[in-house]
Structures are given as C-alpha cells and as structure tokens.
Amino acid sequence: MMTQVPLQIAALDTAEHDRSQFTCGVLALDRYLREQVSQDIRRRVAACFVAISGPSRVSGYYTLAAASVPLTDLPADLRRKLPRYRAIPAVRMGRLAVDIAFKGQGLGGVLLVDALRRAAHSEIPAVALIVDAKDEQAAAFYQHHGFMTLADSPLTLFLPLAGI
Numbered sequence: 001m002m003t004q005v006p007l008q009i010a011a012l013d014t015a016e017h018d019r020s021q022f023t024c025g026v027l028a029l030d031r032y033l034r035e036q037v038s039q040d041i042r043r044r045v046a047a048c049f050v051a052i053s054g055p056s057r058v059s060g061y062y063t064l065a066a067a068s069v070p071l072t073d074l075p076a077d078l079r080r081k082l083p084r085y086r087a088i089p090a091v092r093m094g095r096l097a098v099d100i101a102f103k104g105q106g107l108g109g110v111l112l113v114d115a116l117r118r119a120a121h122s123e124i125p126a127v128a129l130i131v132d133a134k135d136e137q138a139a140a141f142y143q144h145h146g147f148m149t150l151a152d153s154p155l156t157l158f159l160p161l162a163g164i
Ligand SMILES: CC(C)(COP(=O)(O)OP(=O)(O)OC[C@H]1O[C@@H](n2cnc3c(N)ncnc32)[C@H](O)[C@@H]1OP(=O)(O)O)[C@@H](O)C(=O)NCCC(=O)NCCS
Pocket: 024, 025, 026, 029, 095, 096, 097, 098, 099, 102, 103, 104, 105, 106, 107, 108, 109, 110, 132, 133, 134, 135, 137, 138, 140, 141, 142, 144
C-alpha cells in the first residue's frame, strides 16, 4: 500500500545510511550500492539518491550522471526543436533499484519522478533524462512511465525534460 512507502529521499550519506541489508534481486545492483558507489561519488562520476525507511535503512536508490546523446539518435519530431549540434546534453540515470521488501508499492515510480525533477531543475540544463535498462522487463517499466527508445538501441530510453 502507498501509505507504507517511505518518502524521504536524500543524497546518499555514506556514513549515516545503512546499505548493508539492501537486496533488490539483482546482485550487481546490490553490490554496486554496497561496494562501489562511494568511490564513484568521490570521483564525481555519479551522484546517488536513496529512499530511507525507518531511521536509516536504504529501501531504494538511483544514480545520476552527466551524459550526451548523438542528435541523430533522437526521433525527428524532437530533433526539429533542437539546434543542429552533433550531440545534445542529457542526464543519465545509470541505475535504479528497489529493495524486494518494498517492491510493487510505488517506490520505483516515486524514485523515477524524483530523478526527473532533479534533472529538470538542475542549474546545468539537459534536454532529456536517459536510462539504460538492463533487460526488456526494465525497459517495459520505463515505457510504462512514458519513456521512448533511442534509435537503434532498444535498451536505452529517454524522456524529454521540457515541461517537467
Ligand atoms: C524496476 C523496479 C525499480 C520497480 O520498482 P517498484 O517499486 O517495484 O515499482 P512500482 O511499484 O513503483 O511500479 C510503478 C509502476 O510501474 C509498473 N511496473 C513495474 N514494473 C514494470 C514492468 N516490468 N513493466 C511494466 N510496468 C511495470 C507498475 O505496474 C506500476 O504501475 P502503476 O503506477 O500504473 O500502478 C524494481 O522492480 C527493481 O528494483 N527491480 C530490479 C532492478 C531493476 O530491474 N532495475 C531497473 C533499472 S536497470
């Protein structure tokens, strides 16, 4: 039920937030949060935002990073509204995961909206949020939320940020 979903979302605090129990069903995504994300944050390769349940338990997370997309990968109707630069600025949500204890309660959708808001309201503008879906099921989740596939890469999807 929606009421059980924690809505506190914040930048990962590696000293405060408990990531040790996080299990989303995809080992690589669990390991990344436990073992690798701090280094990526330190090196400015990615930012990580977490949903917190209880005092400090991480129940979901996503990462954001700067990206660029070749103009020719975008659909013609969007391309027409853009200058003819070779590549356009974007924000990439590299990872998104929800703990199995919290799945199916809307938290994935809440995290996705939070990511879209952050990308749309950044002082550094970007044309779209892009995501790398790890498989077709993940791609279906993003399509359910209005994302479209980039030309020639069915597992890379985007959503324009204008109007968010
Ligand atoms: C994908 C994931 C993040 C979804 O999180 P979640 O909290 O269970 O999803 P939600 O409860 O927020 O679902 C939101 C909506 O998406 C829909 N949805 C969820 N998974 C879907 C799928 N695979 N295909 C289509 N729609 C899907 C739900 O039906 C729901 O629809 P509604 O808002 O109209 O009711 C989660 O299942 C997860 O962590 N999976 C493992 C990691 C993963 O696959 N990450 C994807 C990025 S690579």
